[in-house]
Amino acid sequence: MAAMALMLVAAAALVAMPAEAGDENVVFQPCADAKVQRRDGFTFGIAFSGRDSFFLNQSLQLSPCDSRLSLSSRGAQLAVFRPKVDEISLLTVNTTTNPTINRGGFMVAFAGSKYAARSSPVFVGNSSYAITSFTLVLEFHKGTLQDVHWKTGSCSSCSGKSSMVCLREQGCAIKAANCKGQGGSVDCSIGIQLAFSGTDKHDAVLNSWYEVSKLQQYSLYGLYSDLKNSLTTRYDNIF
Template structure:
């Protein structure tokens, strides 16, 4: 797939929070590419920029009898008339928790579905995933960025088939796709008490440009899907100074 630049008609939301749970490494970030619609190759601990678009599901496909999914960077994708773009830059092969605050963006207002994307000539884009509608709101996802010799080749959504919410109270339900979701009526934006901010647990697999193995997905796979979000929530509620940032 080929592509140009992210189009200006899409509202852009820069989300600056990334919670790393691995040890801090002193390596310098040598990746100078900071826009998601540009190609790059990376090594371990470089920053890597990708985007997430929230829009209607049909917006991610070409029009016509045989619709084809394209990257949001692709100028041929004319259906993406409105939506929100979140831009993230986690460090390669560190586990990060990326947060989209529900007080800033309610996915339901922009179509309720999302894709993750990066690259232009070597574009990669995830399958669309459900985030929200009038009834349910997904608040936690796991994302794997798969690299080959430092170039992103695949973006995958992962879930634990609702093991994380098994036996939970009536506020949380298991959707057909294997995702845990909150009833929209329970979210703060709807007058409820639940923080329905979207958290994306992000990890890496494959190899960097020096053929070093990226293995944080293996570590995430051994953790419960909601472990990082639980840590974030506990820190947020326990440490009052965090309110300055969240």
């Protein structure tokens, strides 16, 4: 039960939080099943660890909620989020204060018990590189999470940047030596554009992934980073 204990402890703070107005989903733990409608909150987790940690006997991928993986004994780390269903969200994981997340290798997004939906492991970083921008789609059928997809990006934003490289089929990566916490000055925190697809429990269509796909040439995290850097530079000049 070690892995399950890891999940419940991380979600404990969410259990005590009241739902926002219009949020009828009372499930706050990522390892419990929920049936949701548009504008409900939906709790899911992202586990960070080595790729093999997510497989039983190196062959069968299980949900991080499955105690057979014993993720806690492998030093896995967890982030828990509760976005609103069918709203485009930008999720961030601060790796400046915890650079081991970038070096952990892979991450898996997951939620639920009976259906145990989970994504394939996606590369985050190692001692050489760190990927900071991702797109995640949660796919529902009649309000129940059925599948979780990472969408790979292009390498167009790497062009002309000496601190970045293009990793084939994975997108742009920052050279780890340039990251804060590893001797560099670049904020290598992870940014995840989150969207929804499928239908809610009333069969209403979830459209946010369609909206994100139309804007795929843009990055919410990139826009956020540009704004943050602009404000930081402005105030640095004042003082």
